[in-house]
Amino acid sequence: MSKIYTDKLAFDRQHIWHPYTSMTKPLTSYKVQSASGVYINLDNGKQLVDGMSSWWAVIHGYNHPRLNQALKHQVDQVSHVMFGGLTHDPAIDLCDKLIELSPGNLEKVFLADSGSVSVEVAIKMSLQYWHSKKQPAKNKLLTVKNGYHGDTFAAMSVCDPVNGMHQIFSSTIKQHYFAPAPKTRFNEQWQESDIEPLKKLFENHHEEIAAFIIEPIVQGAGGMRIYHPEYLKQCRVLCDQYNVLMIIDEIATGFGRTGKMFGCNWANITPDIMCVGKALTGGYMSLAATLTTNDVAETISNGDAGCFMHGPTFMGNPLACSVANESLAILMENRWPEQVALIEETLTELLMPLKKHKRVADVRIIGAIGVIEANQSVSMESIQSLFVENNVWIRPFGKLIYLMPPFVIATEQLSTLTNAIELALNDDDCFIN
Numbered sequence: 456m457s458k459i460y461t462d463k464l465a466f467d468r469q470h471i472w473h474p475y476t477s478m479t480k481p482l483t484s485y486k487v488q489s490a491s492g493v494y495i496n497l498d499n500g501k502q503l504v505d506g507m508s509s510w511w512a513v514i515h516g517y518n519h520p521r522l523n524q525a526l527k528h529q530v531d532q533v534s535h536v537m538f539g540g541l542t543h544d545p546a547i548d549l550c551d552k553l554i555e556l557s558p559g560n561l562e563k564v565f566l567a568d569s570g571s572v573s574v575e576v577a578i579k580m581s582l583q584y585w586h587s588k589k590q591p592a593k594n595k596l597l598t599v600k601n602g603y604h605g606d607t608f609a610a611m612s613v614c615d616p617v618n619g620m621h622q623i624f625s626s627t628i629k630q631h632y633f634a635p636a637p638k639t640r641f642n643e644q645w646q647e648s649d650i651e652p653l654k655k656l657f658e659n660h661h662e663e664i665a666a667f668i669i670e671p672i673v674q675g676a677g678g679m680r681i682y683h684p685e686y687l688k689q690c691r692v693l694c695d696q697y698n699v700l701m702i703i704d705e706i707a708t709g710f711g712r713t714g715k716m717f718g719c720n721w722a723n724i725t726p727d728i729m730c731v732g733k734a735l736t737g738g739y740m741s742l743a744a745t746l747t748t749n750d751v752a753e754t755i756s757n758g759d760a761g762c763f764m765h766g767p768t769f770m771g772n773p774l775a776c777s778v779a780n781e782s783l784a785i786l787m788e789n790r791w792p793e794q795v796a797l798i799e800e801t802l803t804e805l806l807m808p809l810k811k812h813k814r815v816a817d818v819r820i821i822g823a824i825g826v827i828e829a830n831q832s833v834s835m836e837s838i839q840s841l842f843v844e845n846n847v848w849i850r851p852f853g854k855l856i857y858l859m860p861p862f863v864i865a866t867e868q869l870s871t872l873t874n875a876i877e878l879a880l881n882d883d884d885c886f887i888n
Contacts, residue, residue, distance in 0.1 A: 559725025571605030587758025671718030
């Protein structure tokens with residue numbers, strides 16, 4: 456560290472780029488000393504109730520003894536080995552578990568580095584599939600507005616083209632087809648007109664479209680919108696009717712977050728390709744996976760290339776696979792449905808009354824997800840400071856203040872989170888006028 460810095464936070468502020476943060480006017484970063492259960496402990500002595508699961512990943516809580524032990528055991532065996540030409544029990548066991556948990560006939564697994572990379576892999580699979588079938592003209596993607604699929608280039612190309620975080624790259628990324636976002640809410644009566652714009656795009660452009668990609672039931676970072684399962688069912692029907700592959704992005708919704716193991720379970724459908732990540736390792740390490748059918752895998756493998764053209768350096772990392780195995784083992788003990796149901800019940804009780812607040816446009820809840828949509832955008836620096844002062848960690852964006860807590864959170868801790876949100880709503884400094 457440069458000698459001019461005696462304070463590590465000052466060094467951090469000057470030299471380290473944090474996600475979606477300016478280097479000239481960086482937002483405050485709070486230094487973490489440790490974490491345990493649902494608590495993040497700052498080095499200044501503050502203990503924060505975590506409402507974010509560290510971007511939706513830490514479903515079992517921090518410093519979990521079983522996840523810790525899985526890593527400690529594996530590190531004494533092998534921490535990493537290339538996956539090209541080699542394999543190992545942690546990867547084999549993980550893929551076996553993923554196939555068992557996943558819907559339908561998703562029987563082939565590609566292990567990826569992160570959620571964004573798993574989306575890149577899914578898109579490459581769809582393109583190579585049609586190339587292998589001698590239909591290279593099917594090289595476009597179809598999706599819906601208000602979606603978010605990651606920050607890498609192919610993933611950016613299927614994020615919302617106007618309101619997404621990547622519009623400055625629009626002249627560089629490939630242009631695809633976008634239907635209006637689903638309008639019928641989860642608990643509303645299904646409106647058949649909701650699917651009509653998407654139907655027209657399938658009808659007019661299916662000969663160009665390789666795959667349709669969507670986040671199931673919950674549109675995450677693109678707006679935290681919760682839509683009707685029938686929309687997803689109709690998407691599957693259209694993909695079948697027009698010979699288009701269906702990619703489901705379960706990175707945020709997978710592993711119980713919505714109250715089902717996977718978001719697509721609400722519609723009782725099986726995609727052709729499915730992406731998982733985030734909660735896969737219980738938030739311990741970066742790992743994701745792209746699952747697909749025998750048809751997709753065999754078609755790609757029998758094409759001109761003779762293989763799938765992707766291979767990350769850290770693919771199938773044994774440490775990540777070992778902790779993922781233990782995280783899934785905890786899930787498979789089947790306590791999560793009760794945990795998530797209790798979170799949904801508590802969030803409904805505590806957040807729904809805020810719908811009457813003058814600053815609130817909407818409240819949305821499903822499973823272990825609670826969303827407050829404000830009428831104004833938040834002032835991130837001010838609202839973050841208020842939250843930390845009130846012993847919670849909540850990270851809003853835009854007009855959205857949302858909770859995705861660890862599944863192990865207690866009612867009292869949820870109450871601490873929602874009380875802090877109400878305090879923020881009452882504070883003018885927390886919002887941009």
